[in-house]
Amino acid sequence: MSRILIIEDESSIRRVLVKILGEENSQYKVFEAEDGAAGLAMVKKEDFDLVLCDIKMPKMDGIEVLEASRKEKPEIPFIMISGHGDLDTAVNAMRLGAFDYISKPPDLNRLLTTVRNALDRKVLVQENKILKKKVSRNYKMIGESPEIQQIQGIIEKVAPTDARVLITGQNGTGKELVAHWLHQKSERSAAPLIEVNCAAIPAELIESELFGHVKGAFTSAVKDRAGKFETAHKGTLFLDEVGDMSLSAQAKVLRALQENRISRVGSDKDIKVDVRVIAATNKNLKEEIAEGRFREDLYHRLAVILVEVPSLNNRRDDIPLLIDFFADKIASEQGTAPKSFSKKAVTLLKGYDWTGNIRELRNVVERLIILGDQEISEQDVKAFASK
Template identity: 45%
Template sequence: MNEERIALIVDDEPGHRMMVRAVLEDDGWTVLEAESGERALTVLAEEAESDTYPDVAMVDMKMPGMDGMQLLKELQVRRPSMPVVLLTAFGSVGSAVDAMKRGAFDYLTKPADNDELTAVLGKAFEYHKLLDENARLRAEVGSEPDFIGASPGIELVRNLVGQAGPTEATVLILGPSGTGKELVAEGLHKASLRADKPLIKVNCAALPDDLLESELFGYEKGAFTGAVKDKPGRFQLADGGTLFLDEIGEMPAPLQAKLLRALQEKTVEPLGSVRTVQVDTRIIAATNRNLKKEVEAGRFREDLYYRLAVLEIRIPPLCERKEDLPLLVSFLLRRLGNKNNKIIRTVTPAFLDALSGYDWPGNVRELENVLERALILSRSDALGPDLLPPQITGARENVIDMEFNHVGRPAPTPANLEEAEKQAIIQALEENGNHRERTAEALGISRRTLQYKLKKYGLTRR
């Protein structure tokens, strides 16, 4: 059974509205019409009373009274999850591009090509569904969830934390830097029966070997130069609670042996002391290394590995769960907005598209830095791709692969670059039956960029 799709067409030209209605109804849409911006707001209010709303709005830029830009602003306030596609004359494309920076989903030039019309509105509908699903998930997980996302990898992490949290099992958290291993450790502690006791954290990579030992096990007065009084170690501070050993793979071999003994006997021996101290501490460890390979290479004790890895929780890198990007972006922007006293109400589809095209070697930590940069640089309450750094947008700035590998041509020189680009587009059009959507995909560019190139090279009649 096909799901209902409702489009609101706002255009002061009856003939164009009639054409758009015919095309969309043939494609299975339910179509609402308005001849002005003012009438469009009335239609929205009427539909709200019957508890139905348009999924997508198509708005003419030039209308008497309230024009397309003014209506876009109103719709963003009244129906922020409803994508708005703008209709513009070719000579006004610059205004449409500016509108996209302000949050419009896309634009079409009049008269709209039928294939482009159905393709763009179809994508807008999918985007609308995604925003609604994100809102539903945010409501389910609450205002400050532990793990952001609904991908299979994050669902598995969430389930394992829920199962392992209430136990006393030692847990080993695996994942690249920046994926949120510390967040998982906090989730395990909060889900445990030790939640009212301390969670003590130690970064094993951040401390020199001798200092790490004294930090973990403590020392007595006179144990070494500068030890002017007794100091309890992190094991003792975490007594009754949880000790989180981050970057456990960086721990030197002599200290691994002492840690193994502490885990087995639940006792520690402070530096300079001949006595042992009983401790009741749950251990959670994390690493971005492959500890099995470290064991094989002789750099990590096998017995300690099996003592730590009673349960392993692997956090997938961001490149493996890009479907979580909209949720992550929404959550992080809300938190960063509070931090920087700045509200970002929306991001453009092109912004999300650019984020999805990047592999995120720095994972969620890198995403947070990129979003904070964009938020700070933004002069409006909407984020567009122009606010992203070059490492994310750089691959997209060269809108067609300059080596034209997709058509088997050698790299052109600057002198014949435009001609080579034109010929590449012509060949791609021929190979795809002049279908613009498939041609854009074959070239690795957006439909909007293809439309611009077709007009630039006089190919619009093909």
């Protein structure tokens, strides 16, 4: 049941709102406050899913209540109640963070729709917070080696800026993880991180994927479609395996980076975009440039900051920490009790040649947890690690 607080000094208006939302609607539990000061005190003391707040009130007006409440509990949506002369103030309240406003006397359908939309929005915000926590756990950076500490230091300095970053390294080293941490620690973290695997998209479709298309641009374009640049507006676009992008698409990406504008395939209309681009590759782009497969001007646009992620073989001291992390994570995913690794098992794993890097290590740890004893022994590693 949603908890709704009504802050309104006019008792007649308050009674109408209570009747509509409380007495005639079993899904809402309604609370009342007769002035702004009393309402703010209740917001601080209790948890509410929504606040309906009058603008003109004694002791403390609605704008003051809104501003003070957002400092205390910014997640609570506010719907402002405005008289005919308060519309400019109501619009200003929305700039300050109010969800919407309704006019006096309240229209029944308008009121119920606005309340429902505000509560739905709050649920979405909560779900997004939960999702972000899950993402943070999934992309946690594990390691204490000098190589990892150096990368963490770069992320701390670069993430708050809009500088473009080129991440290099072998497959399975964690380039995607670095991209996620750059986004999560940036001022764009509230907006989406959109990922594009340039190697997985056919050359003839990559431009449509990145820039979108208009209906009729090609045979299968049955309707207008936004591309990844548009979807990532105000957020971050992660171009994974950028070295596999076609030269034609590279030219369009270069223009987008230079002008902050894109045009959909089949259209001559420019669309302004505000996107931070992070790119990653397992290729040596300077060699690709020499062979004519990658544009040098695009390379210099992307490689403002270079981050090289080391192979697992070059950070072996992190292997025990990674084993513990994967063991706990896999046990949690499978709903089983965590298994431990003996010192000899860990030592043996530290000595292997990890050509598949962290991705391979995770697979091996999962296999050992499934097939091994409660404590993974040296014998288990020799039997099941398949090295």
